[in-house]
Every structure is written in C-alpha cells, then in structure tokens.
Amino acid sequence: MATQKHRTTVKGLALDLLLDEELASMLADGIAKSPISFMALTARLGLNSRSTLHTPVRKEKILRAIQMQLDASGKIPSKIQRRNQAERIVELERQNAVLQTALDHHIEQMCRVIANATAKGWDVEFLLRPLLPNNRNLTK
Incomplete structure (x- = not known):
C-alpha cells in the first residue's frame, strides 16, 4: 500500500507502476475496506490533482478495476438518474x-x-x- 509515502511528484512510468500496485492492493482488500475511486486513488498515491489520473489509459485502467471490484462484491453500481x-x-x-x-x-x-x-x-x-x-x- 503506497498510502502517504509518495508525497513527491510521481510522473510517467513510475506513476503507472504505483497505480497498478494500488489498484491490485485495493482489489485484494475488497470494496468494503478499500473502495476504488478517483478520489481515493489520488489520496493513496499522494497526488495533488485528480486530473493526473484522467489520462485515457489510466482512466480506462481505473474504470476496469472499479468494475472488477463491483463484480467481485456482487454489488450493482447505483447511478442516480434524475427523472424529468x-x-x-x-x-x-x-x-x-x-x-x-x-x-x-x-x-x-x-x-x-x-x-x-x-x-x-x-x-x-x-x-x-x-x-x-x-x-x-x-x-x-
């Protein structure tokens, strides 16, 4: 778990490797203990901005991990849709x-x-x- 250790600026390949480690750790912990979200990953990786995680490759990786975690837990994502x-x-x-x-x-x-x-x-x-x-x- 890379929580609070990486307060220095992490970029490029190093960030991708840390992201993979964190996603694997969060998947292993399960949705009850470590739900995967962009905000949680930003905090765990010690990033100053969530925009770093919104590059197309990283975003797709995170969304895939979120879906895997939801599938493993059996929960259905509830998206609030406002009725007209x-x-x-x-x-x-x-x-x-x-x-x-x-x-x-x-x-x-x-x-x-x-x-x-x-x-x-x-x-x-x-x-x-x-x-x-x-x-x-x-x-x-």
Missing part, C-alpha cells in the same frame, strides 16, 4: 392519491367512533382527550 419533470409530477400525484385515500379512511374511522360513542351516550370530548402519561411506578 413530467415523470416526477406523475409520481407525486400517485403518492398524493395514496395519501388522500389513507386520510379518507382515517376520517371515516373517526366518524364511526364518534357516531358509536354518541349512540351509547358517551361524552365524545372525554373519549378524544390526550392519553395520560404512563406512570411506571404503579405498574410494578
């Missing part, structure tokens, strides 16, 4: 309809409770008052 406004509106309307149905159900239940309490002559305001706090000393 029309899809979000449809989803929100669907959620709103579900919540409205639940609200209607609860209102109907409350009306039944009030009607039944009134039919039996019970004081509805007394029944609907907040519960008293639990007195744990009495329940020993």
